Amino acid sequence: EDQVTQSPEALRLQEGESSSLNCSYTVSGLRGLFWYRQDPGKGPEFLFTLYSAGEEKEKERLKATLTKKESFLHITAPKPEDSATYLCAVQPVNTGTASKLTFGTGTRLQVTL
Amino acid sequence: ETGVTQSPTHLIKTRGQQVTLRCSSQSGHNTVSWYQQALGQGPQFIFQYYREEENGRGNFPPRFSGLQFPNYSSELNVNALELDDSALYLCASSLGTGVGSPLHFGNGTRLTVT
Numbered sequence: 001e002d003q004v005t006q007s008p009e010a011l012r013l014q015e016g017e018s019s020s021l022n023c024s025y026t027v028s029g030l031r032g033l034f035w036y037r038q039d040p041g042k043g044p045e046f047l048f049t050l051y052s053a054g055e056e057k058e059k060e061r062l063k064a065t066l067t068k069k070e071s072f073l074h075i076t077a078p079k080p081e082d083s084a085t086y087l088c089a090v091q092p093v094n095t096g097t098a099s100k101l102t103f104g105t106g107t108r109l110q111v112t113l
Numbered sequence: 114e115t116g117v118t119q120s121p122t123h124l125i126k127t128r129g130q131q132v133t134l135r136c137s138s139q140s141g142h143n144t145v146s147w148y149q150q151a152l153g154q155g156p157q158f159i160f161q162y163y164r165e166e167e168n169g170r171g172n173f174p175p176r177f178s179g180l181q182f183p184n185y186s187s188e189l190n191v192n193a194l195e196l197d198d199s200a201l202y203l204c205a206s207s208l209g210t211g212v213g214s215p216l217h218f219g220n221g222t223r224l225t226v227t
Contacts, residue, residue, distance in 0.1 A: 004155070032212035043117070043203050043218030044156065051212070087155055091212050098169020099146065099210040103155030 002027045002092050004104035012110045013078055021073040021107045023088030033071050034101065035064050036087040044087055078111045085109070115140045117206050117219035125225045126194050134189045134222045136204030142217070144210055145187040147179060148203040150221070156203055162187055163210055191224075199226045 003026045013019055025033065032051050036044035048057040050066040057064045061082065063074040073086055085108045089101040118137045126132050138145050144163045148156035158171035162181035176192040185206070191198060201223050205216035 034215060036218075041220070043205075043220045046215045046217060049212065049215055089155070098161045098163075099144070099207060099212065099214075099216070100158045100161065100169050100171065101156075101216065103157070105153065105155045 002090060002102045004088055004090055004102055006086075006088050006104035006107050008107060009105070010108040010110070012112065013075075015079055015111055015113050016077045018074070018076045018078070020075070021086055021109070023071040023073070023104060024069060025071070025088070025090050026069075027090050027092045027102075029093030031091045031093050033066055034089045034091070035062075035071070035073055036089065038085045038087055038106070047086075075109070078109075080111045080113060083109055083111045117204055117217055119202075119204050119219040119222050121222060122220070123223045123225075125227065128194055128196060128226055130194050131190065131192045132194060132224065134191075134202050134204075134224070136187045136189070136206075136219060138185045138187070138204075138206035139217050142206035142208050143185050144207045144214075145181055145185065146205045146207070146216060147187070147189050148205065148218075149173075150201040150203055152200075159189070161210070168210065194226045196226050199224060 005024045035047040038044045048064040085106040087106045089103040146161040147159040150156040160170040165181045181187045201221040203221045205218045208214040
């Protein structure tokens with residue numbers, strides 16, 4: 001069974017204090033790994049897709065990396081507006097024609113002044 | 114570009130009742146997926162519709178059913194509501210089912226079953 005585990009569950013940073021969020025996954029074959037950001041009361045907002053080990057993607061203060069067992073979301077010099085829950089999801093190869101994602105439970109990030 | 118819109122935003126129902134949730138997909142997208150997100154959890158896949166046909170289903174009972182219309186909008190129907198059905202129901206649209214077309218989510222319908 002496909003599994004996604006995210007750590008830590010919650011993280012509190014001061015503005016400017018860089019850190020990383022972890023996503024460990026178990027999947028029979030990886031078609032893609034996704035990062036989403038979710039604000040309270042909103043739907044998830046797409047950030048990145050990673051396809052293969054060694055791949056990296058960047059967007060503003062965020063950088064996502066992928067290995068064969070884990071993905072990291074690095075946040076450099078975060079600002080209060082980066083506060084949100086960050087969700088990791090995998091799309092395995094064996095979902096037939098459907099683009100079914102298996103999500104982790106997320107990391108709640110709070111960035112304070 | 115119009116994003117994914119869902120209605121209603123909030124709904125309160127009684128156990129045993131039936132509910133219909135609606136979703137308009139993002140302009141140009143032909144695939145709609147539905148997810149259930151319980152409080153403090155990640156979204157769980159319910160099913161996906163592509164060109165008006167269900168083309169994948171998660172571990173949900175048959176009382177969860179859906180439709181996709183020719184304009185690619187979609188409905189999620191839940192019969193015989195149970196207390197555990199209380200959750201945020203998310204609709205996501207994409208262009209096709211390939212991994213190169215990521216899911217774009219709406220803001221969900223918050224369903225409370227009492």
